[in-house]
Amino acid sequence: MRVTVRLFARLRDLTGSGELVRDVTAPATVQAIWGALVAEVPALAQYEKTMSVAVNAEYSTMAAAVSDGDEVAFLPPVSGG
Amino acid sequence: MPLVALTAQPLDLQALMAEVGADRVGAIAAFAGLVRDHNQGHRVRFLEYEAYEPLAIRALGRILEEAGTAWPGTRLGVHHRTGRIEIGETSIIIVAASPHRADAFAACRYTIERVKQIVPIWKHEHFDGGEVWLEGATANPDDEDARQAAHRIACA
Numbered sequence: 735m736r737v738t739v740r741l742f743a744r745l746r747d748l749t750g751s752g753e754l755v756r757d758v759t760a761p762a763t764v765q766a767i768w769g770a771l772v773a774e775v776p777a778l779a780q781y782e783k784t785m786s787v788a789v790n791a792e793y794s795t796m797a798a799a800v801s802d803g804d805e806v807a808f809l810p811p812v813s814g815g
Numbered sequence: 816m817p818l819v820a821l822t823a824q825p826l827d828l829q830a831l832m833a834e835v836g837a838d839r840v841g842a843i844a845a846f847a848g849l850v851r852d853h854n855q856g857h858r859v860r861f862l863e864y865e866a867y868e869p870l871a872i873r874a875l876g877r878i879l880e881e882a883g884t885a886w887p888g889t890r891l892g893v894h895h896r897t898g899r900i901e902i903g904e905t906s907i908i909i910v911a912a913s914p915h916r917a918d919a920f921a922a923c924r925y926t927i928e929r930v931k932q933i934v935p936i937w938k939h940e941h942f943d944g945g946e947v948w949l950e951g952a953t954a955n956p957d958d959e960d961a962r963q964a965a966h967r968i969a970c971a
Contacts, residue, residue, distance in 0.1 A: 742867055743937035744948040786935075786954040791869035793956055807867055807935075813949035814864070814871075814895060814936030815848050815907055815927060 735760045735802035737767060743810050745785070748777050758800070764789065765796040767806050784811050818892040819875040821866055821936075826894050826908045835892045840912040844919035846927055848907040850900050857942035864897045864906065867935040871895070877956060878929040882911070882922040885966060889913040889922040895936060925969035932961050 739754040746752040749771070758767060764787050772779045787794050788807040800806055816834045828845060837843045850862050879891045890912045900906055907930065911923035930936075933956045938949040955961065 740867065742935065743865055743939070744950070746865075747948070784950075784953045788867070788870050788935075791867070791873065793870070793874075793954070807870070809867065809935050809954060810937065810948070811950040811952055812931070812933070812935055812954045813938045813951040814866070814934045815931045 735762070737762075737800055737803070738805045739767060739771065740805060740807040742807070745778060745781060745808050745810050749775050760802070762800045763796065764794060764798050764800060764806055767800060768796065768808065771808075778808075781808070781810055785809055786812075819872055819879065820894045821868055821871055821897050822894060823896070823898040826896060826905045828905075828908050828910070831892045831894055831908055831910050832912075835890050835910045835912045837910070837912050840890070840919075841914045842912070842916040842919040844911045844913075844916070844923040846907075846909040846923050847905050848927070850902050850904050850906055852902045854940060854942070857940070857944075859902065860941045860943065861899055861901050862906070863899050863939040863941070864895070865937045865939065866895070866897050868897075870935050874934040874954075874956065875930070878926055878933070881929065881962070882925050885925065885969075886913065886918040886922045888915075889918050891922055891926060893926055893930070895930070895934070897936075921969040925965055928965035928968050929962070932958075932965060 786809040913919040
């Protein structure tokens, strides 16, 4: 199945793109998609403890299941205001 | 004009006050956050704000619901800029309207504290000699300790 990965702020800079399309084996979780991404870009690993995740623009968890066509976002600590 | 918005255009406090309905209440508290020319020992040149827009809109809506529950009868609006913002420009405006000033002040303060906790927006600070992504809170809207901390600050 195919998912869209969204990355923001420093995570986007580290990856070199704010939006990636990845084919993953079903069933998959957010954690599995993150793991594959870290294998591509090891510098991302330091963010696992402090980032948030979202699936289809709703806050979610690393354990959440991901379906074909979903948008999975990885969010570093926020600094709005 | 919606009560919650992200925009690359300059923010209009008067328009948001009108939208919130300031003419129908007894008290209004407004907050504007401005880009300052220094931060952590740097001379700041400008900021760029990045947002995960659909989730940011939902998170802002959630904050207004929380504030509406905590201070019944208040009515709130919040607009946040995106993109490049120069020194002295406004990055966020919040308007809280209520029959009573204490509730208006508290709801306004609560809203900015929660924005800094759970809304997926990031500051990219460009300063003399470099640039840095500012990273504050790990966004978790279900973190009850964080929500209560924002409430305590609002009522201090």
